[in-house]
Amino acid sequence: MGLEFLSFFVEKGPLSLRDFLKCKLPLSGRGIKRVLDRGWVFLNEERIFKAGAWVFPGDKVEVLLADYGRDYEVLYKDDFLLAVSKPPFLLTNESKDSLEALLNEDGYRVRAIHRLDSETSGVTLFAKGEEVFEAFKELFKNRAIDKIYKVIAEGSVKEDLFKVDFPIEGREAITIFKVLKRAKIATYLEAKLLTGRKHQIRIHLLKKGYPVVGDKLYRKGKIEEEALRKVPRNMIHCEKISFRHPFTGEYVQIVSPLPQDFVMTLKRLF
Known part of the structure; x- marks a missing residue:
């Protein structure tokens, strides 16, 4: 399985987390929802699930991207x-x-x-x-x-x-x-x-x-x-x-x- 861990610092804001992730990740809106739902987004080292949360300059946003299949x-x-x-x-x-x-x-x-x-x-x-x-x-x-x-x-x-x-x-x-x-x-x-x-x-x-x-x-x-x-x-x-x-x-x-x-x-x- 592939796994990638990305780290960003917010430079401009305030922005919604959703808009920030849209700018930083090559994901569709559905893809952004999936990483949030799976708990793969951290704001200042705390797991966050809400796309509407606000991020401000100086905040650290981390995203985990992993590839899971359906093979049994x-x-x-x-x-x-x-x-x-x-x-x-x-x-x-x-x-x-x-x-x-x-x-x-x-x-x-x-x-x-x-x-x-x-x-x-x-x-x-x-x-x-x-x-x-x-x-x-x-x-x-x-x-x-x-x-x-x-x-x-x-x-x-x-x-x-x-x-x-x-x-x-x-x-x-x-x-x-x-x-x-x-x-x-x-x-x-x-x-x-x-x-x-x-x-x-x-x-x-x-x-x-x-x-x-x-x-x-x-x-x-x-x-x-x-x-x-x-x-x-x-x-x-x-x-x-x-x-x-x-x-x-x-x-x-x-x-x-x-x-x-x-x-x-x-x-x-x-």
Whole structure:
């Protein structure tokens, strides 16, 4: 994937951010909206989403440009199940532009069993039929599916191994984290989800004081380290899912290699 990080100082103004970006970037209005929506614009080191924000002489505007495709990798398939590695910036389902829709266009005839956030990459399971869908939903409900994620968090996490037991929207949520590597400004971790709540990893790491690198929803304020501003998305990857197959009885372990942007971020930060 291509990635470019541009930095500008405002010389004349005041101007709307939209007009400033139109002058500086070879992008259409739709393209400018996309970089803003994806959180790829910073004003004085703080992420900004509003095209109508004002910029003044002396302000610093930074823009991240990245090229993400819709290519997926089939990791596992049998008569009941399809597992693919979801690329970042692709919805799992409930959209004509989702991974589920793309798979059905390619002739797989499947239904998403669970969901990864748009920016999260990695193992995603799809059922070939309603009976399969219901059987796997029951496995998830009974916590009979193991889910291992790789994640990069801001800051140097002190504990080598720790559990976060903190409810999300009034429901039990438990994550076990293990530190894999530390740097001054970031920590590389493995996360095992014992529950499956929305944004669970991001909320639990934020609760500990270590927001996920690239998080745009919960991470607020200035991001002083340029290396962290160069990260195009939240650094969460569903690396491994394992379970006892409800139809064959076999133990299945499905692994998704780290995607290119994740590997690039690891090299940059560690």
